Amino acid sequence: MPIKTEDVKWIETPKLGVLDHLYLPAILEGLKTTVFGHMLTPNITVQYPEVQAKMPPNYRGVHRLNRDEEGRVKCVACYMCSTACPAHCIDIVAAPSPWPDREKYPETFVLDELRCIYCGMCEEACPVDAIELTTLHVLTGLSREEMMFDKEKLLSVFDQTVKDGTDPIRTSAGRLGPASEQPKQAPVPGQPGAQP
Amino acid sequence: MATVHVNGQAVDIGTEKLNLIEAADRGGVFIPHYCWHPALTVVASCRMCLVEVGDTQPDGSVKMQPRVVPACQTPAKDGTVVVTNSERAKYAQAQTLESLLINHPLDCPVCDKAGECQLQDYTHKFGRAESRMIDEKFAPPNKPNIGAQIELFTDRCIMCTRCVRFTREISGTAELLVNHRGEHAEIDIFPGQPCDNKLAGNVVDLCPVGALCSKDFLYKQRVWYLKSHDSVCADCSTGCSVHVDENKDILYRLRPRENPLAQGHFMCDEGRFGFHYVNSKERILRPQLRRDGKLIPATWEDVLPALRRDIAQAVKQDGSAVVAVLSPFLTCEEGYLLARYFKSLSGEVRLALGPVPTVGEDDTYPKDRHGKPVEPVKFTIRAEKCPNRRGVEEVLRHFQGEVIGFDDVVRLSGEGRLKAVYAAAGYPPRPGGWVSAEQAAALAKTPLLVVQDILPSPASALAKYVVPAVSFAEKEGTFVNHAGLAQGLRRAVKPPAECHTDGQVFLDLMERRGLVHAPTIRAELARDVPFFAPLASGTIDALGVMLK
Amino acid sequence: MDRSLLITILTIVGFMAVSQGIIAYLILLERKIAAWVQDRIGPNRVGPLGLLQPIADGLKFLFKEEVFPTNVDRLLFVLAPSIAMITALLAAAVVPFGPTxxxxxxxxxxxxAPGTDIGILFTFAVGSLAVYGIILGGWASNNKYSFLGALxxxxQLISYEIPMGLSVVGVVLYAGSLNLERIVQQQVEGGWNVVFQPLAFLLFLTAVFAECNRLPFDLPEAEQELVGGYHTEYSAMKFAxxxxGEYMHMITTSLMLTVVFWGGWYFPGISTPTSHVAVKFIVFIAKVVxxxxxxxxIRWTIPRFRFDQLMSMAWKVLIPLAIANLVCVMVVREFELSHWLLPPLSIALIVGAGVVSFRWPAAPQRRMPASLEPVAR
Amino acid sequence: MPEYEPVLLRRVGRPNSQSIDTYRADGGYRALEKAVAQLTPEQVVDQVKASGLRGRGGAGFPTGLKWTFLPKNHPGPIYLAVNGDESEPCTFNNRVLLEEDPHQFLEGVILAAYATRAWVAYIYLRYEYGRCYRTLEKAVAEAYAQGLLGRDILGKGFHLDVHLARGAGAYICGEETGLLESLEGKRAWPRVKPPFPAVEGAFRKPTVVNNIETLACVTHIIDRGVDWFKSMGVPPDPKNPRDPGSYGPKLYNISGHVNKPGTVELPLGVTVRELIDKYGGGVWKGRKAKGAIPGGISMGIMTEAEFDTPLDFNGPGKVGCLGLGTGAVTVFDEQTSIADVLYNITRFFSHESCGQCTPCREGTGWMMKMADRIRRGDGRLEDLKILEEIGNAIGIMPGTTICGLADGAGWPVKNAIKKFRPEFESLIRAGTKSTSLQLVSAH
Known part of the structure; x- marks a missing residue:
C-alpha cells in the first residue's frame, strides 16, 4: 500500500543562529545532559540475579494457556496462533471437545519455547484470549525436550501466574477482550441460544 | 451468436444456453452465488447473485429492469446487459450478506470450513464490515449423526438447499429435507434415515459454509495449511478427477475436481474416504529379501543387482517360464517400462494382467425411492474397482498381442511350471485382498517370486523379494478410465523415505540412468504404442485426453 | 654509572609501569562512565566495585589465542600494533607528567627526558607516527573494512596534524621556546595560555580528539560502519x-593540553612555585584526569561526524582559524602590544567564524524530485 | 348514495342457503346455463375482461387478462386452481361466501373452467376452514349429482372435475405458486417466476389461479351483464396511468377495535371512515381510532387522518399503503401502543416467512427482534433506521425475493415508522415498555 500524501509529514531543517554555528553552546548543552541528565542520576539497572526484576505487565515472556471458570482449557484449537506464528513454534492437534458448550478443543498443544521469538502474535490472534504471554522471563532448561511446553505445562504456567498474582495486562480495554467472555446468563432450555 | 454486455464489456457466448452467472464468468466477472450450482436445479433463493439487468432494444438503447434480479435464474440472451458493480447491485449483495450473518454464528475459528468458506470470502469481498444486528442469534443444536460420514452444524446453515437438491436430483435418495419455517428452517433427515448414500460426501463439498462437515476430515487440519494437487481417484474405473489435499506429505482428503469428460462435479464416498491406506503405518517401507527362509530388510543397493541377476538367470534357463504380472493399479508408463524390461530380456517372457477387482454391478445414480436406477444417469460408480485396466491391457496387447489372466499365472505356478514371477501389485487394501492365501501358496511354488506392493499380503509373506510400491498419490503417470479417457496423475505427497516409485524401480531394473519423469516416458509410450498416440507431447492437461 | 642516567632509567621504568597500570584502570573508568551515562552500573562483578576487572581483562587478552587470518601479511600484521604502542610511548618521552x-x-x-629543547616538535613528530601503525594494521589485515579504516x-591524521601544529605555534611564539618546561614556566609567570589564546586551545583540543581517534572523530574504527576498522582482524594481545596505544595517546595528549595550555602544575593560589612538590604533582595530575x-x-555526548564533515571541518574551519590565530599572536609579538589584547582577538575570531558560517552562502541543497515536493503542509 | 343492495351476500342468512335447491330457486346456475348455451369460452373471457373485474385476492390483477395468458390450443390438461387459503390476518370474506353460499362460488368455478377450458379445478382451502370444507364438499356432491360437474356438463360436451384440497396451515400457501407447490404435496415454497403458472403451473401444466370472491363475481358478471358490474365502483384514476379502474361489489371485513365487527358488501370505493362509522358501529368504548390496517396487514397502516381514503384498488396507494388487499379493515384505538402493533406485525411475518429467500427469511426475523426490543423498552433510534431500510430492501419490488410476502412484511413496517415516528422516538427515548407489556406487568 503506498503511503498517502496526507500521511507524509515534512520536517524542515531548523534555521541555525550565529550561536548555533559556533557549535560550542550545543556541545555544552550536550555535556550538561550527559553529566547531569544521566551520569549523576540514579541507575535503573537491577542487580540480577540477586534482585529479580519486576517486569511491566505487558512484558512478553513465557506463554500460558488460560483456563475458563471451570478450570478447563480455554483454547478452542482454532490454529489461529499457530497460523499467525512467524516462527512456527506452535503445534496443535484438535479434537472434538468432550464438553457440550464448544465444538473443538486441543488434544495436544505444544509450544517450542526455544523456537519462539516472543513477538506476541499468538496472543493477538487468539479469538478467545486463551494464550497469553506472561511476565515470566527466566526460562531455562537442560534439554530441548524440556523447552517444548505441552498443554499441561502451559496450564501450570497459568496456575502459577494466577497464584503469584502476575496476570498479564494486554490491552487498554481491560484484562481480556470481549470475545473471550462466555455469555453470563445461563441459557434457558428450549429458548433460542440454549446450548445443546 | 449472442453477445452479452457484462459491466460494459461485450462477451460473446456463442449459441450456448447460459445463465448470467456463467455468461459473466466468460467475461471474467465473478457473480457471487450460493444456491446455484451448475449440476443442480435453479431455485434462486439465496439472492446472492442479484445484479442489474437490462436488454438492448432494437434501436440500440438499453432498457434496464426496474429491480435487481438473480443472475442464476436469468438466461443470457443476445443484447442482455448485466451490471454487477452498480451501487444498487452492490447494495443488494451486501444486504443479502448481512442477512445471512444475522443468524450465522461467527465461530470461524472453530469452523472447519474457514479458509474456503464462501460466506467468509463473499463477506470479505462483497459484504459489510460489520453487522448491525445486536440481538441474540438463533442457534439450533448440531446434528452430529445426520450421516455416518457427515455432521451438520445446524446454526451455520444458510439454507441454500444445495444438499437437499443433491440428494433429490443427483443421488435420488432424498434423505435430506428442510424442516421448520422462516429463520427457524433447518436441514434435517427423516428420523432413523441418515444420509448414508454412496454419494453422501458430496454434500460437504456442495455446502458453501461449514454447516455440513465431513467427520473423516473434521478438525484434522485447517484448510489453509493444505496444498492441493490435481490427480485422479484410483478406486474405480470411472477415474474421477480429484484434488488431493495434503500438508507436510500427509494426505488429508480427496475432493472431486470438476471434469465433464470424466465424472462431472462429484465423486463417490468409496473413493473419497478410501485413501487412508496411503498414510498407513502398515505399509511396506523398504525392500526385503529372503535369506535363510526369513524376509529381512535390505537396501536398494543390495536388492536391485540381486533382483536383476536372479531374473536374468531365470530368463536364461527358460524365458517362457518367467511371468511379469502387471496390476491394473500401475500407471500406463509403469506398465510400459516393466513390459519393456521383461521383453528386452527375452521375447518369450510372458506378461499377465493382475487381478481386476470387481464388486457387483455398476452403480448408477439417481435412484428412485425403491433404490432402482433412474434415467438419465448422472453418476456411476463402476463395478471395476481399479483405475487403469484399459491402459495396462493396451500395453500388454502391444507387447504380446494377448492378455494372460492372473488365474492362469496362479495355475501355472501351482503346477510348478514357472521359474520366476514378478508381481507388480500396488493394490489398496480392500475386502478380500488381491490375492487369497491359496493363490499365494500356489505362487510360492515358483522359485523366484517377487512381490511389489503397498501393504503386506499373503503373497508378500511368501515372496523371495518384497519391493515397496507407492500409491496413486505418490506417483506421476497416466490412468485410462473405462471410457478411454487418459488423465494425468500428479504427485501429491512424498513416498515414505525408502520407497522408490514403481516407475523408478523399473527404470533401475532396466539400468536406465536418471530419475523417472512421467512426461518423457509418456512420450515414449505414445511413440511405441499406437493406442496412446494422442499423448505424444508427453503432457496431459487438467481434463485429460480422450483416447479412441 | 651516571646518577642522572639511573634516574632516567628509573623514571622510564616507573612511567612505563604506572602508565600501563593507569591505562588498565582508565579502561575500567571509561566503562564505568559509559555505564553511568547510560543509567547503568558498569562492571562490578570482578573484585569489589569491579576493581579487579582490568586484571581480568588483561589476563584474558594474554591467554586468548593469537589469531592470524589466512591472508594477512604476517610481519606487518604483528608489527603494526607494536608501532602503534611504541610511538605512543615515545611521544610521552618529553612530556612532563608532574611539576617541572x-x-x-x-x-x-x-x-x-628533561630539558629537551625541541620537546613539542618531538612529541608531534613521534605522535604522528602512530598513524603508521594503524595504516599498517589495516593494510596487513587484508580486509576491506580494515583497509577502509586505515585509509x-x-x-584524517594528516589533516588534523596541520591545525594541531598551527595552533601550538602561537603558544610557542608567545613562550619563545619549544621546551615544554619553559612553556610551563612562561605560564607560571604570565598566566595560562588558555586565557590568552582560547582559540588555540579549542583548535588544539579538537585536533587531538581526531589524533586519538576518539569520538566524535573515531571514523577509522567506526564499529557500525567498518566493524572496528583497522583492528577488525586483531585479537588477543595484538588487539590489546x-x-x-590509543589510551597512551589519550594520556599523552591530556598531558600536552595540561602543559601547553593549562599551566602544567601551576594553579594560582594553590600550587605556586613555592608549594610542595606533592601539591604541584596532585594539581598536575588532577588537571590531566x-x-x-x-x-x-564527550564520547557519550557528541555523535560521530560524517567523513566529509570531518574533512571540511579541518580544512575549512580549523586551519584558517589556526592561521588567523597565529597572525594575531605574531602581530602582538612583533609590535610588542599588550598581551591582554590576545583574549579579545581570540574571542573575536571565534565569533567571527560563527558569523561567517552563518552568513556563508549555503552549500548547494540537494533538491527533492518534483514528485516528492511537499504538497500540503 | 342510496342504500346498497347486496349481491354476493344476498342469500346470506336465509334458511338452507347452502343447498343447491334454494340456490337454483333463487336463480342459481342461470348464468352457467346461459354461458354454455350462448357463449363460446372466448366470449366468456371477453365479457369478464370487459367487466374490468380485478382479482379480489389482494394483488388486483385483472382476471380476464390472466385467463388470456394461457397458451392457445394447449393439448391439456389445463388446471384451474382456486385459492381458498385465506390466511391474511383479519380477513374472512371467503369464509362467509363458502359457508353461506357455496353454489354461487361453485358456479363461478364452472364458468371459469368453461372459459379457460380447464379439465380439473382444484379448490385449495385453508386447513382451518373445516366448516367451509364440509359445506363445499356437500355442494360439490350436489353439483355432481345434478350433472353440473363431471363429464359432459349440461350436455355441452365439456368436462370438469373438482377436487378439494385442504391447506397445509401456512400463510405462504396462499401465495400463487406456493399454493401450487402445496397442491402438489410439497413444501409450499413459492416458485421462481418465470415460468408463470399460466404457462407451467400445477403439475407442470398451464394453470389459472383465482380467488374465491373473484369467481363468485364471475357468476354475477355472466348473469347480470357487464354493464351492471361496471355501474358500481370507481373509474380509472386519471393521475395513475396504471389504474384500470375498480368496478363491482366488494366484501369488506371490519374488525379490531370497533363496536360491530363483521363483513359487509359494498361497491368498491367506500371510505374507511364510512366503513368504521356507518357499518362497523364506530370505534369501541367511545374512543378515537389511532389508525387502521386497510386490507390485511401486508397492505400497511393508515392513520386516523387518512381514513377518508376510498377503499378501491387505487385508493390506499395514495396514502402510502400497498393496495386494497383483501379489503379487511382492522382498527386499533388510540390506546394501542404502536410498538405493539409493529411487534405483532413483524412477529406474524417472521413466523410465516417460508425461509427460502435470504433477505425475507433473515430480514423478517431481524425486524421482529428489533420490534421486540423496542416493545420492551430497549430500542435504539438507529433501529428505526434499520427497520425502514430492511422494509425497503426486501420483497419483489426491489427484486430481492421470489414472492411478495416480503413486500407485505416490509410495507407495514415502513408505514408504521413513517407515520408514527414521533411515538416510536419518544418511546425509545423514554425506554418504557409498550402498553400491552405494561398491562401484563401490572397484573
Missing part, C-alpha cells in the same frame, strides 16, 4: 596493544 622547573635545574623533573585514518574524563564524557 626551568632547565637547567637540579630538582627532579617529572619528565623522562580514513591516514587522511592497539588499545594500549579532568581532561581524560572530559574525553570520555
Amino acid at each position: 622547573s626551568v632547565p637547567p635545574s637540579t630538582e627532579y623533573q617529572f619528565v623522562i 580514513r585514518s591516514s587522511a 596493544l592497539f588499545f594500549l 579532568a581532561f581524560i574524563v572530559f574525553y570520555m564524557l
Whole structure:
C-alpha cells in the first residue's frame, strides 16, 4: 500500500543562529545532559540475579494457556496462533471437545519455547484470549525436550501466574477482550441460544 | 451468436444456453452465488447473485429492469446487459450478506470450513464490515449423526438447499429435507434415515459454509495449511478427477475436481474416504529379501543387482517360464517400462494382467425411492474397482498381442511350471485382498517370486523379494478410465523415505540412468504404442485426453 | 654509572609501569562512565566495585589465542600494533607528567627526558607516527573494512596534524621556546595560555580528539560502519596493544593540553612555585584526569561526524582559524602590544567564524524530485 | 348514495342457503346455463375482461387478462386452481361466501373452467376452514349429482372435475405458486417466476389461479351483464396511468377495535371512515381510532387522518399503503401502543416467512427482534433506521425475493415508522415498555 500524501509529514531543517554555528553552546548543552541528565542520576539497572526484576505487565515472556471458570482449557484449537506464528513454534492437534458448550478443543498443544521469538502474535490472534504471554522471563532448561511446553505445562504456567498474582495486562480495554467472555446468563432450555 | 454486455464489456457466448452467472464468468466477472450450482436445479433463493439487468432494444438503447434480479435464474440472451458493480447491485449483495450473518454464528475459528468458506470470502469481498444486528442469534443444536460420514452444524446453515437438491436430483435418495419455517428452517433427515448414500460426501463439498462437515476430515487440519494437487481417484474405473489435499506429505482428503469428460462435479464416498491406506503405518517401507527362509530388510543397493541377476538367470534357463504380472493399479508408463524390461530380456517372457477387482454391478445414480436406477444417469460408480485396466491391457496387447489372466499365472505356478514371477501389485487394501492365501501358496511354488506392493499380503509373506510400491498419490503417470479417457496423475505427497516409485524401480531394473519423469516416458509410450498416440507431447492437461 | 642516567632509567621504568597500570584502570573508568551515562552500573562483578576487572581483562587478552587470518601479511600484521604502542610511548618521552622547573635545574623533573629543547616538535613528530601503525594494521589485515579504516585514518591524521601544529605555534611564539618546561614556566609567570589564546586551545583540543581517534572523530574504527576498522582482524594481545596505544595517546595528549595550555602544575593560589612538590604533582595530575574524563564524557555526548564533515571541518574551519590565530599572536609579538589584547582577538575570531558560517552562502541543497515536493503542509 | 343492495351476500342468512335447491330457486346456475348455451369460452373471457373485474385476492390483477395468458390450443390438461387459503390476518370474506353460499362460488368455478377450458379445478382451502370444507364438499356432491360437474356438463360436451384440497396451515400457501407447490404435496415454497403458472403451473401444466370472491363475481358478471358490474365502483384514476379502474361489489371485513365487527358488501370505493362509522358501529368504548390496517396487514397502516381514503384498488396507494388487499379493515384505538402493533406485525411475518429467500427469511426475523426490543423498552433510534431500510430492501419490488410476502412484511413496517415516528422516538427515548407489556406487568 503506498503511503498517502496526507500521511507524509515534512520536517524542515531548523534555521541555525550565529550561536548555533559556533557549535560550542550545543556541545555544552550536550555535556550538561550527559553529566547531569544521566551520569549523576540514579541507575535503573537491577542487580540480577540477586534482585529479580519486576517486569511491566505487558512484558512478553513465557506463554500460558488460560483456563475458563471451570478450570478447563480455554483454547478452542482454532490454529489461529499457530497460523499467525512467524516462527512456527506452535503445534496443535484438535479434537472434538468432550464438553457440550464448544465444538473443538486441543488434544495436544505444544509450544517450542526455544523456537519462539516472543513477538506476541499468538496472543493477538487468539479469538478467545486463551494464550497469553506472561511476565515470566527466566526460562531455562537442560534439554530441548524440556523447552517444548505441552498443554499441561502451559496450564501450570497459568496456575502459577494466577497464584503469584502476575496476570498479564494486554490491552487498554481491560484484562481480556470481549470475545473471550462466555455469555453470563445461563441459557434457558428450549429458548433460542440454549446450548445443546 | 449472442453477445452479452457484462459491466460494459461485450462477451460473446456463442449459441450456448447460459445463465448470467456463467455468461459473466466468460467475461471474467465473478457473480457471487450460493444456491446455484451448475449440476443442480435453479431455485434462486439465496439472492446472492442479484445484479442489474437490462436488454438492448432494437434501436440500440438499453432498457434496464426496474429491480435487481438473480443472475442464476436469468438466461443470457443476445443484447442482455448485466451490471454487477452498480451501487444498487452492490447494495443488494451486501444486504443479502448481512442477512445471512444475522443468524450465522461467527465461530470461524472453530469452523472447519474457514479458509474456503464462501460466506467468509463473499463477506470479505462483497459484504459489510460489520453487522448491525445486536440481538441474540438463533442457534439450533448440531446434528452430529445426520450421516455416518457427515455432521451438520445446524446454526451455520444458510439454507441454500444445495444438499437437499443433491440428494433429490443427483443421488435420488432424498434423505435430506428442510424442516421448520422462516429463520427457524433447518436441514434435517427423516428420523432413523441418515444420509448414508454412496454419494453422501458430496454434500460437504456442495455446502458453501461449514454447516455440513465431513467427520473423516473434521478438525484434522485447517484448510489453509493444505496444498492441493490435481490427480485422479484410483478406486474405480470411472477415474474421477480429484484434488488431493495434503500438508507436510500427509494426505488429508480427496475432493472431486470438476471434469465433464470424466465424472462431472462429484465423486463417490468409496473413493473419497478410501485413501487412508496411503498414510498407513502398515505399509511396506523398504525392500526385503529372503535369506535363510526369513524376509529381512535390505537396501536398494543390495536388492536391485540381486533382483536383476536372479531374473536374468531365470530368463536364461527358460524365458517362457518367467511371468511379469502387471496390476491394473500401475500407471500406463509403469506398465510400459516393466513390459519393456521383461521383453528386452527375452521375447518369450510372458506378461499377465493382475487381478481386476470387481464388486457387483455398476452403480448408477439417481435412484428412485425403491433404490432402482433412474434415467438419465448422472453418476456411476463402476463395478471395476481399479483405475487403469484399459491402459495396462493396451500395453500388454502391444507387447504380446494377448492378455494372460492372473488365474492362469496362479495355475501355472501351482503346477510348478514357472521359474520366476514378478508381481507388480500396488493394490489398496480392500475386502478380500488381491490375492487369497491359496493363490499365494500356489505362487510360492515358483522359485523366484517377487512381490511389489503397498501393504503386506499373503503373497508378500511368501515372496523371495518384497519391493515397496507407492500409491496413486505418490506417483506421476497416466490412468485410462473405462471410457478411454487418459488423465494425468500428479504427485501429491512424498513416498515414505525408502520407497522408490514403481516407475523408478523399473527404470533401475532396466539400468536406465536418471530419475523417472512421467512426461518423457509418456512420450515414449505414445511413440511405441499406437493406442496412446494422442499423448505424444508427453503432457496431459487438467481434463485429460480422450483416447479412441 | 651516571646518577642522572639511573634516574632516567628509573623514571622510564616507573612511567612505563604506572602508565600501563593507569591505562588498565582508565579502561575500567571509561566503562564505568559509559555505564553511568547510560543509567547503568558498569562492571562490578570482578573484585569489589569491579576493581579487579582490568586484571581480568588483561589476563584474558594474554591467554586468548593469537589469531592470524589466512591472508594477512604476517610481519606487518604483528608489527603494526607494536608501532602503534611504541610511538605512543615515545611521544610521552618529553612530556612532563608532574611539576617541572626551568632547565637547567637540579630538582627532579617529572619528565623522562628533561630539558629537551625541541620537546613539542618531538612529541608531534613521534605522535604522528602512530598513524603508521594503524595504516599498517589495516593494510596487513587484508580486509576491506580494515583497509577502509586505515585509509580514513591516514587522511584524517594528516589533516588534523596541520591545525594541531598551527595552533601550538602561537603558544610557542608567545613562550619563545619549544621546551615544554619553559612553556610551563612562561605560564607560571604570565598566566595560562588558555586565557590568552582560547582559540588555540579549542583548535588544539579538537585536533587531538581526531589524533586519538576518539569520538566524535573515531571514523577509522567506526564499529557500525567498518566493524572496528583497522583492528577488525586483531585479537588477543595484538588487539590489546592497539588499545594500549590509543589510551597512551589519550594520556599523552591530556598531558600536552595540561602543559601547553593549562599551566602544567601551576594553579594560582594553590600550587605556586613555592608549594610542595606533592601539591604541584596532585594539581598536575588532577588537571590531566579532568581532561581524560572530559574525553570520555564527550564520547557519550557528541555523535560521530560524517567523513566529509570531518574533512571540511579541518580544512575549512580549523586551519584558517589556526592561521588567523597565529597572525594575531605574531602581530602582538612583533609590535610588542599588550598581551591582554590576545583574549579579545581570540574571542573575536571565534565569533567571527560563527558569523561567517552563518552568513556563508549555503552549500548547494540537494533538491527533492518534483514528485516528492511537499504538497500540503 | 342510496342504500346498497347486496349481491354476493344476498342469500346470506336465509334458511338452507347452502343447498343447491334454494340456490337454483333463487336463480342459481342461470348464468352457467346461459354461458354454455350462448357463449363460446372466448366470449366468456371477453365479457369478464370487459367487466374490468380485478382479482379480489389482494394483488388486483385483472382476471380476464390472466385467463388470456394461457397458451392457445394447449393439448391439456389445463388446471384451474382456486385459492381458498385465506390466511391474511383479519380477513374472512371467503369464509362467509363458502359457508353461506357455496353454489354461487361453485358456479363461478364452472364458468371459469368453461372459459379457460380447464379439465380439473382444484379448490385449495385453508386447513382451518373445516366448516367451509364440509359445506363445499356437500355442494360439490350436489353439483355432481345434478350433472353440473363431471363429464359432459349440461350436455355441452365439456368436462370438469373438482377436487378439494385442504391447506397445509401456512400463510405462504396462499401465495400463487406456493399454493401450487402445496397442491402438489410439497413444501409450499413459492416458485421462481418465470415460468408463470399460466404457462407451467400445477403439475407442470398451464394453470389459472383465482380467488374465491373473484369467481363468485364471475357468476354475477355472466348473469347480470357487464354493464351492471361496471355501474358500481370507481373509474380509472386519471393521475395513475396504471389504474384500470375498480368496478363491482366488494366484501369488506371490519374488525379490531370497533363496536360491530363483521363483513359487509359494498361497491368498491367506500371510505374507511364510512366503513368504521356507518357499518362497523364506530370505534369501541367511545374512543378515537389511532389508525387502521386497510386490507390485511401486508397492505400497511393508515392513520386516523387518512381514513377518508376510498377503499378501491387505487385508493390506499395514495396514502402510502400497498393496495386494497383483501379489503379487511382492522382498527386499533388510540390506546394501542404502536410498538405493539409493529411487534405483532413483524412477529406474524417472521413466523410465516417460508425461509427460502435470504433477505425475507433473515430480514423478517431481524425486524421482529428489533420490534421486540423496542416493545420492551430497549430500542435504539438507529433501529428505526434499520427497520425502514430492511422494509425497503426486501420483497419483489426491489427484486430481492421470489414472492411478495416480503413486500407485505416490509410495507407495514415502513408505514408504521413513517407515520408514527414521533411515538416510536419518544418511546425509545423514554425506554418504557409498550402498553400491552405494561398491562401484563401490572397484573
